[in-house]
Amino acid sequence: MKNILVTGGAGFIGSNFINYILKNRDDVFVVNLDKLTYAGNLENLKESENKSNYRFIKGDITNRELVDYIFQKYSIKHVINFAAESHVDRSILGSEVFFSTNVIGTNVLLEASRRNNIEKFVQISTDEVYGSLGAEGLFTEQTPISPNSPYSSSKAAADMMVLSFHHTYGLPVVVTRCSNNYGPYQFPEKLIPLMILNTLNGKKLPVYGDGLNVRDWIYVIDHNKAAELVWEKGKVGEVYNIGASREMANIDIVKLLLKNLNKSDDLIEFVKDRPGHDRRYAIDSSKIQNELGWKPEYVFEDAMSKTIEWYLQNKPWWERIISGQYQEYYKTLYTNR
Ligand code: NAD
Numbered sequence: 001m002k003n004i005l006v007t008g009g010a011g012f013i014g015s016n017f018i019n020y021i022l023k024n025r026d027d028v029f030v031v032n033l034d035k036l037t038y039a040g041n042l043e044n045l046k047e048s049e050n051k052s053n054y055r056f057i058k059g060d061i062t063n064r065e066l067v068d069y070i071f072q073k074y075s076i077k078h079v080i081n082f083a084a085e086s087h088v089d090r091s092i093l094g095s096e097v098f099f100s101t102n103v104i105g106t107n108v109l110l111e112a113s114r115r116n117n118i119e120k121f122v123q124i125s126t127d128e129v130y131g132s133l134g135a136e137g138l139f140t141e142q143t144p145i146s147p148n149s150p151y152s153s154s155k156a157a158a159d160m161m162v163l164s165f166h167h168t169y170g171l172p173v174v175v176t177r178c179s180n181n182y183g184p185y186q187f188p189e190k191l192i193p194l195m196i197l198n199t200l201n202g203k204k205l206p207v208y209g210d211g212l213n214v215r216d217w218i219y220v221i222d223h224n225k226a227a228e229l230v231w232e233k234g235k236v237g238e239v240y241n242i243g244a245s246r247e248m249a250n251i252d253i254v255k256l257l258l259k260n261l262n263k264s265d266d267l268i269e270f271v272k273d274r275p276g277h278d279r280r281y282a283i284d285s286s287k288i289q290n291e292l293g294w295k296p297e298y299v300f301e302d303a304m305s306k307t308i309e310w311y312l313q314n315k316p317w318w319e320r321i322i323s324g325q326y327q328e329y330y331k332t333l334y335t336n337r
């Protein structure tokens with residue numbers, strides 16, 4: 001049995017990871033440590049919550065005593081660190097919690113990993129640490145780190161620290177840097193679910209600036225399969241870029257969603273741009289493809305239709321987010337147990 005600490009496992013990518021790995025393997029014991037910030041939703045994990053090889057612990061990765069306790073109690077030998085403050089717009093409004101969770105929290109996990117002789121530490125990072133591209137070129141693992149937002153600078157700081165723990169102490173770390181994810185259970189502050197829900201609710205779709213900023217989209221399960229592979233096979237001390245080579249301008253994503261939902265482009269509203277808005281992200285994922293044999297499996301158009309369908313079929317999930325009720329689910333599960 002591999003005892004894994006998954007942090008941030010109640011968020012979008014972490015919950016998809018836990019559901020995926022518990023559905024597909026029986027050689028893992030997963031401890032999910034999540035603070036349940038606004039972005040954490042235990043309803044994402046309904047299919048996993050009663051499995052005997054799964055435990056949930058509500059707590060903060062910056063809490064050293066709690067993290068030490070978890071390592072000891074569950075004999076943790078693997079860490080996959082998804083926990084983060086993840087939304088760029090929020091980091092522009094207030095950056096402190098980004099540095100507390102994304103930097104200090106990662107430090108707490110690294111120190112505990114060092115004391116407990118872990119076998120692998122996977123840092124789930126982002127392509128945003130590379131900054132912004134012009135019209136040409138791709139991010140490779142050699143692209144200099146040049147983050148532009150409080151969010152991306154906190155993630156870049158964490159990346160540097162993680163790699164330094166390998167260089168200095170020989171800690172077996174790997175870093176992944178993935179592009180923009182889409183799929184089920186994404187919190188409706190991010191572009192795709194926000195635009196789907198606004199359309200369904202007859203609201204305007206706020207497109208920042210000229211709408212020509214480009215993001216490189218990947219289905220969340222493709223990201224999670226890559227993370228699993230990097231965890232098991234990734235060479236320690238290395239960085240792996242993850243992306244599905246599907247660049248789209250924001251305005252084209254929004255129009256695609258409207259078309260799929262049979263609604264008119266009149267709902268689009270161009271609004272004031274995000275301060276410091278990165279123009280273009282695009283990933284060269286040849287390293288993980290050549291060295292570890294990963295490749296994206298999902299076709300963009302199919303996975304996007306599947307995603308839209310998921311939001312249509314799971315209205316109660318997002319209605320409970322809009323009403324705030326989702327934050328009560330924890331109490332129904334864990335009170336009086
Ligand atoms: P998310 O915001 O949906 O989820 C983050 C989770 O972390 C939440 O469940 C939250 O409760 C938890 N959390 C926050 N602070 C915590 C703390 N101090 N202690 C414990 N738990 C805490 O984020 P996401 O989109 O699922 O992203 C997951 C990871 O992947 C992040 O590290 C992010 O930087 C990275 N990433 C995201 C994308 C993307 O497109 N969403 C792309 C590349 C990389």
Ligand code: DAU
Pocket residue numbers: 086087088089125126127128178179180181189190191192194206207208209213214215250274281
């Ligand atoms: O590239 C990976 C990153 O992708 C992750 O590290 C981040 O955690 C994740 O949030 C995401 O960052 P972005 O800033 O690219 O994602 P977001 O969904 O916030 O915005 C996508 C694009 O859409 C971006 O160019 C801004 C634009 N946008 C976003 C929102 C929320 C709009 O035009 N209108 C909006 O209302």
